[in-house]
Each structure stands twice: as structure tokens, then as C-alpha cells.
Amino acid sequence: MSETSQALQKIARGTGIVFAGIIISMLFGFLSRTIIARYFSAGEYGVFNLALTVLSIALVVVTLGFSNSLPREIAFYKEREPSRVRDLISTALIIVAVNSIIWTIVLILEAENISQVFNEERLVYALKIVAFALPFSALTGMIISISQGFGRVREKVYFQNILYPILWLILVLSLAIFNLPFASIFYVYLLAQSLKFFALxxxxxxxxLFELKFSFDLKLGKELIIFSLPLMFVGILNFLMTWTDTLMLGYYKSSKVVGLYNAASPLARLIPIFLNSAAFLYPPIVSRLYAQGKINEMKRTYQILTKWIFLLTLPIFSVMFLFPEATILFIFGEKYVSAAPALQILALGFMFHTFLGLNGLTLVVIGQPKLNMIGDTFAVISNVVLNVLxxxxxxxxxxxxATAVSYFVANVFRSFWLYQKTKIHPFSWNYVKPLVISFVLLGLIQSLHLRVSSIWYAIPILVVFLAVYFFLVLLSRSVDKEDVELFLAIERKLGIDLGIIKKILKRFV
Structure with missing residues (x-):
């Protein structure tokens, strides 16, 4: 088996586990938010979300981009200089621990000034409580990033995606059962974050997993900070890209319009779920190939993985793009149906983000995080300008x-720089053929102007579309040998004989 196939199978296995964890986390997170929204007033729910938003921004600054750089750095040093991995881990943890304590103090001292920005007095005591969760959240993220660098998903899935959401749901339910006051939710949040950290x-x-030994390498720390700072700014820019449209809608329009938009936006953001799942193990595995100078294997891994992500994402995109009214009606109800055109446009933007693959992470792998920062800066500027216009x-x-164009700009920049630096791109011939087939079929269905009001009428159409699509993909011989090797690996893992499917595949490979 080639190194490309081995890398792909490791990523695929990790993707499946992380995807399951994300689904569980989303489910319990949704239940928790529903309880909070129903138990407290709309104003109190808003204060809670504002406090977590401020904490999220502080977390990006505190971690200095280490959460995105450490998986690459650990895998890279393991291959090139394994003796320095322990010092790298210890140095990173010390820097983040000290930085988190400093920013905890800053948040507590500046709570009143921050609350004045949002014109919300209740935010003062909220920030003074949740600020103490900052070190726990930051160090939890660092430990998970370290385990990611070792090619592990267990710590992320068990502790971040399963244990914490369940624990948080139990604590939130306790608030409602014992009729505790609003301030209690912030103490409960602090308790949940600290328990998650200590369990992990x-x-x-x-x-x-690694030696918990005090060791600080000043030179290594400087190198890590210099490499990671662009990724910290990327995190801030991504935060701006996520929230600029909502904030500007609130400024120019009304809270009702914001509510309509926030029916379409969260749905569209589900489209890259497989891309995000694959992103967890991709950096450490591909970093090893890069450390060995195996650029061709990297390119092949990138191309096959991008094709898999596109094929898995297509059903989600199709239902939102072809039947936006039915999708929103099914999930949010009739009063949000007017957000259907926005969902359709956002779906296109996030699908474009998906079908170009993990271009940003690959730039990090090859040691070019600054290029991500440049591309995202242009994307945020275009987002703000277009929102204003x-x-x-x-x-x-x-x-x-505005949001769809900003994602287009960011991904064009990333893919351009990636190709210029390494000649890596996603467009193998066996990926281009499924792309063309999907564009043609989606265009044909869209041209029929089907007015489907119920998701139950949309599902049969979608099933026929996907059946025809995958038949044409097979007919066009778009199956690679790595696809077959992955299929055989899955068959061995499940311990079943998929003989009929294998016979079909043999005819079209």
C-alpha cells in the first residue's frame, strides 16, 4: 500500500470519529441553548451570549494561534528533531498558562469598560465570573492540540465533543430544576470548564501521552510565537467574517431581519462539516510527509481527500441549494421562509469553500501561515465593503x-499561493469529472423551477438526483485506486463481505 493510501486511511478513520463527535456535541449544545433560552428572559440570554463572545475573542488572543500551529509543529519536530518535542510542548503550555492568567486579570479589571461598549450593565458581573474560565479553556485547547499533533482524536472526541456537552447539559438542567437565579449560569459555566480541564x-x-515536566526553551518559544501569530490574526479575522454580517444587519435593519438571517446562516455553515472533520488529523499526518520532502504524496493525498469531502458534502449542499424553502420550513417554520434566497446564496459560498479542499491548513503545513492572514484580510475587507453597499x-x-464573496476571495487567495509554492491543487481529472456532472445535474434541476414546499416531497427528488449522479460518476470512471483501497479497508474493519459492490466497482475502475 502506498504512503498516500496509508495517510488517506488514517485521515478517513479520524474524520469519521471526529464527525460523530461533532454531531453529538451539536445535539447536546442545541439542547442546552434551548433550555437557557426558555428558562431565562431574552435579555438575560443575550447577556450570556455576549459574555461568551467576549470570552471567545479573549481565547483567540490568549492561545496566540498555538491551537492551529502545534499539531503541525509537533508532527514536524517528531520527524526532524524528536528530542525537542518535549521542550516544545512544555514551552507552549507555559506561555499559554501565563498569558491566560494575564488576560483573566485584564478581563476582570476592564469588565465595566467592556460592558459600556455593549451598553449592558449586567455584563460586568458576568465577565468577572467567566473570566476565571479562561485559563481552563485555553489549557484544555492546548492539550487537545498536542494530542492532535500525535495523530490522536480520542482526547478531542471524548472530552470536548462528548463529556463536556453532556456535563454542561446536566448543569443547565439543574439550574432550571432548582430554580436558581441568572447569575448562577456563569458559575456553572466556570465549573463545567474546570471539570473538563481536570478530567482531560x-x-x-x-x-x-507526553512528559509533564517543567522546561522552557526561550529560542523555541520565540520561534513558535513568530510562526503562530499570523494564525492568531487569522482566528480574529475568521471571527469578524462570521459576525460582521449579523452585526451590520442589526445596525442597518432590525432585530427581526437579524433573526431571519440567523435561520439561514447556521444551516449554511453545516455544509463544511466534513471538511472541518477531516481538518483535525490532516495537519499532523501531512506534516510528516512534508518533513520527509514527499510533495507528490502530499499533492495526491490533497486531491483524493478533496474529492471525498466533495462527494460527502454534495447531498447536504443539494438539499439547501435546490430546496431552500422546504429546508427552512422544516427546521424553523413558516415565518422564516423568506430567508430562503439568503440560504441559497450562502450555500454556494460555503460549497465553494469546501470544494477547494484544505488549502489554508496546507499553507500552515508548509510553513506559510502569513499567506492565510493576507488572504483572510482581503476577505474581511471585501465582506465589510459589500455589507455596507x-x-x-x-x-x-x-x-x-457579502459573506459568499468573502469566502470566495479567501479561498482563491489560499489556493493561488498554495499552487505557487508547491504546485498542489485539488483538480485531478477524476475530481473534475464529478464536478462537471454535479454542475450539469444541479443546473438542470434548478432550471425546472420546482416549487417544493415540504421536505418530504424534496427527499424523493434528491434521492433520484444522487442515484443518477453516482451512477454517472461510476460511468465516467472517476474512481481512483486509493478509493478502492479505502473501501477494502472499511470492509475489513466491518468484517463483512461486500462482494456485489466490489463487482460493480471492478467494472468502472
């Missing part, structure tokens, strides 16, 4: 266009 810490100590006239459709 003792597990890492138990299995001896389009929202006053077109409302949520204008906001959707």
Missing part, C-alpha cells in the same frame, strides 16, 4: 452575497 489533564497524565438595499440577500 488526569487522563493525559494517566496514559503518559448591499445591506441597505437588499437586506439579508445583500449580507449573504
Amino acid at each position: 489533564f488526569f487522563e493525559v497524565y494517566r496514559i503518559k 448591499l445591506i441597505p438595499r437588499y437586506g439579508i440577500v445583500g449580507a449573504a452575497i
Whole structure:
């Protein structure tokens, strides 16, 4: 088996586990938010979300981009200089621990000034409580990033995606059952974050994932910070890209319009779920190939993985793009149906983001995080300018266009720089053929102007579309040998004989 196939199978196995974890986390997270929204007033729910938003921004600054750089750096040093891995881990943890304590103090001291920005007095005591969760959140993220660097998904899935959401749901339910006051939710949040950290810490100590030994290498720390700072700014820019449209809709329009848009936006953001799942193990595995100078294997891994992600994402995209009214009606109800055009536009933007693959992470792998920062800066500028120009006239459709264009700009920049530096791109011939087939079929169905009001009428059409699509993909012989090797690996893992499917595949490979 080639190194490309081995890398792909490791990524695929990790993707499946991370995807399951994300689904579980989303489910319990949704239940928790529903309880909070129903138990407290709309104003109190808003204060809670504002406090977590401020904490999220602080977390990006505190971690200095280490959460995105450490998986690459650990895998890279393991291959090139394994003796320095321990010092790298210890140095990173010390820097983040000290930085988190400093920013905890800053948040507590500046709570009143921050609350004045949002014109919300209740935010003062909220920030003074949740600020103490900052070190726990930051160090939890670092430990998970370290385990990611070792090619592990267990710590992320068990502790971040399963244990914490369940624990948080139980604690939130307790608030409602015992009729506790609003301030209690912030103490409960602090308790949940600290319990998650200590559970993860003792597990890492138990299995001896890495040596918990005090060691600070000043030179290594400087190198890590210099490499990671662009990624910190990328995190801030991504935060701006996520929230600019909502904030500007609130400024130019009304809270009702914001509510309509936030029916379409969260749905569209589900489209890259497989891309995000694959992103967890991709950096450490591909970093090893890069450290060995195996650029051709990297390119092949990138191309096959991008094709898999596109094929898995297509059904989600198709239902939102072809039947936006039915999708929104099914999930949010009739009063949000007017957000359908915005969902359709956002779906295009996030699908474009998906079908170009993990270009940004690959730039990090080859040691070029600054290029991500440059591309995302242009994307944020275009987002703000287009929102200013389009929202006053077109409302949520204008906001959707601005967001879709910003993702287009960011991904074009990333893919351009990646190709220029390494000649890596996603467009193998066996990927181009499925792309063309999907564009043609989607265009044909869209041209029929089907007015489907119920998701139950949309599903049979979608099933026929996907059946025809995958038949044409087979007929066009778009199956690679790595696809077959992965299929055989899955068959062995499940312990079943998929003989009929194998016979079909043999005819079209």
C-alpha cells in the first residue's frame, strides 16, 4: 500500500470519529441553548451570549494561534528533531498558562469598560465570573492540540465533543430544576470548564501521552510565537467574517431581519462539516510527509481527500441549494421562509469553500501561515465593503452575497499561493469529472423551477438526483485506486463481505 493510501486511511478513520463527535456535541449544545433560552428572559440570554463572545475573542488572543500551529509543529519536530518535542510542548503550555492568567486579570479589571461598549450593565458581573474560565479553556485547547499533533482524536472526541456537552447539559438542567437565579449560569459555566480541564489533564497524565515536566526553551518559544501569530490574526479575522454580517444587519435593519438571517446562516455553515472533520488529523499526518520532502504524496493525498469531502458534502449542499424553502420550513417554520434566497446564496459560498479542499491548513503545513492572514484580510475587507453597499438595499440577500464573496476571495487567495509554492491543487481529472456532472445535474434541476414546499416531497427528488449522479460518476470512471483501497479497508474493519459492490466497482475502475 502506498504512503498516500496509508495517510488517506488514517485521515478517513479520524474524520469519521471526529464527525460523530461533532454531531453529538451539536445535539447536546442545541439542547442546552434551548433550555437557557426558555428558562431565562431574552435579555438575560443575550447577556450570556455576549459574555461568551467576549470570552471567545479573549481565547483567540490568549492561545496566540498555538491551537492551529502545534499539531503541525509537533508532527514536524517528531520527524526532524524528536528530542525537542518535549521542550516544545512544555514551552507552549507555559506561555499559554501565563498569558491566560494575564488576560483573566485584564478581563476582570476592564469588565465595566467592556460592558459600556455593549451598553449592558449586567455584563460586568458576568465577565468577572467567566473570566476565571479562561485559563481552563485555553489549557484544555492546548492539550487537545498536542494530542492532535500525535495523530490522536480520542482526547478531542471524548472530552470536548462528548463529556463536556453532556456535563454542561446536566448543569443547565439543574439550574432550571432548582430554580436558581441568572447569575448562577456563569458559575456553572466556570465549573463545567474546570471539570473538563481536570478530567482531560488526569487522563493525559494517566496514559503518559507526553512528559509533564517543567522546561522552557526561550529560542523555541520565540520561534513558535513568530510562526503562530499570523494564525492568531487569522482566528480574529475568521471571527469578524462570521459576525460582521449579523452585526451590520442589526445596525442597518432590525432585530427581526437579524433573526431571519440567523435561520439561514447556521444551516449554511453545516455544509463544511466534513471538511472541518477531516481538518483535525490532516495537519499532523501531512506534516510528516512534508518533513520527509514527499510533495507528490502530499499533492495526491490533497486531491483524493478533496474529492471525498466533495462527494460527502454534495447531498447536504443539494438539499439547501435546490430546496431552500422546504429546508427552512422544516427546521424553523413558516415565518422564516423568506430567508430562503439568503440560504441559497450562502450555500454556494460555503460549497465553494469546501470544494477547494484544505488549502489554508496546507499553507500552515508548509510553513506559510502569513499567506492565510493576507488572504483572510482581503476577505474581511471585501465582506465589510459589500455589507455596507448591499445591506441597505437588499437586506439579508445583500449580507449573504457579502459573506459568499468573502469566502470566495479567501479561498482563491489560499489556493493561488498554495499552487505557487508547491504546485498542489485539488483538480485531478477524476475530481473534475464529478464536478462537471454535479454542475450539469444541479443546473438542470434548478432550471425546472420546482416549487417544493415540504421536505418530504424534496427527499424523493434528491434521492433520484444522487442515484443518477453516482451512477454517472461510476460511468465516467472517476474512481481512483486509493478509493478502492479505502473501501477494502472499511470492509475489513466491518468484517463483512461486500462482494456485489466490489463487482460493480471492478467494472468502472
